[in-house]
Amino acid sequence: MKRIVECVPNFSEGHRKDIISQIVGALASVEGVRVLDVQSDADHNRSVVTLVGDPEAVEEAAFQGIERAARLIDMDQHQGEHPRMGATDVVPFVPIAGVTMADCVEMARRLGERVGRELAIPVYLYEEAASRPERRNLADVRRGEYEGLKVEIETDSHRTPDFGPAGVGKAGATAIGARPPLVAFNVYLNTDDVAIAKAIARAVRHSSGGLRYVKALGLLVEGRAQVSMNLTDHRQTPIHRVVEMIRREAARYGVTIVSSEVVGLIPNEALLDATRFYLQLDDFSSDQILENRLAE
């Protein structure tokens, strides 16, 4: 099977097109890497880039992007609504195919060490790559943002970075980590009563007692109640379990599912897991998919 890693670096520039395109150019310059998406938000003053490729190429591309952003972005001048602490703010590696989470953790550590050593940027490992439990959650790592960290990193030993100097320059600090792929998934109900969507969202989401890797909101979209979700680890909380739970909760209100939608991209394995469940497919290997055999 072809080895594929996704990387979704976030850069602290959402206005200046020339700077964004120079950073994207640095990411795309590495052979074996494809930039699938660039989303720049002016209010957040932030750009989110999605790139994929083989692990070695993606790791090198991430380094090139961080190096370029450090030269082009001055965090002392940066303002924006989104919390941030560095020119390259976060760099998550995501295993897609033929690669384990452990491989991505190793990539994060190796890249972090290199960024600290070669670029003198403080690096914090987060999520699956975290070196201690209190650094798993990105929001905890980024507390105080650039301005706060600048002071604390020199005075508070809890803020000592995993790699690089205990001092922040104009490029700020960078969080590098590994996480499962995120799936944006919405379910539409045959009702315009948004209260039902909100009640179902509360039932399925982790924060109010539901499934561990589900974030959910109830919305009204074009006259239909919608349960809008982020599935943050489809391997541990698979899509079919979420759908069947919504189906059961909806029945309690006398409504049914009309349709669902995947927003953006989804790994094939997430779809295959649903097929396995509904068709009760035992012992099915993705090697049996003709396209995968051809790609070998």
Added chain:
Amino acid sequence: MKRIVECVPNFSEGHRKDIISQIVGALASVEGVRVLDVQSDADHNRSVVTLVGDPEAVEEAAFQGIERAARLIDMDQHQGEHPRMGATDVVPFVPIAGVTMADCVEMARRLGERVGRELAIPVYLYEEAASRPERRNLADVRRGEYEGLKVEIETDSHRTPDFGPAGVGKAGATAIGARPPLVAFNVYLNTDDVAIAKAIARAVRHSSGGLRYVKALGLLVEGRAQVSMNLTDHRQTPIHRVVEMIRREAARYGVTIVSSEVVGLIPNEALLDATRFYLQLDDFSSDQILENRLAE
């Protein structure tokens, strides 16, 4: 999306390994083609090869295989249980990805013309590529086999080939066509009563009033009743419809589905259709599968 065609040529040699490997070598010699499987049966005295690749490469490989088999196999010497009429007996093209059935029909016609012209082998177009209704069914095309055709092709205008001479040499004649991919799919029931599997097979299969593109048998496999099927066109009779029909029929006998299995390879689209159905995924495009975007 990457364009992929499958081709499953059948050759009239199942014993002599050197001849089989020369033919497979000719097929595999074309760049862009992968030989996925070779099954040789001594009783049938026949080998079935599965190859895949981009359309141009697969068409060229099929020609090379036919040419080599014509030089190595003498049909006057051939004996075997399986019906046959040529050294290369049948050559079906199967659309897998990024290719339509019409494209495969065109491949069959172009290859047939070339085989008739360059190799002086009579060619009959069959299934989706057939030039007349009575040639769609391979069994009708092959009636009388090599020995019968040798006489009839010169005397009976109904046997005039689509391409090539109205006369049979030692390489015999070849059927070239296009068909949908075939999926071998079995469903296990929580009973050892094979009569139930047989009754369900009768209900779902085309020949006794069931679904158009389903062939089915009831078997007892390792103590479990099994509905054993060939799905001959999963695009028109999708897997989920077959499974749900079996589920409903099984309920009538008080039994349930324990598991199912895909034997061999399956196109990803067949699995994706099941996911679409069960998750009620509207407007989902296979472009949203990360792996497909990368392969673009």
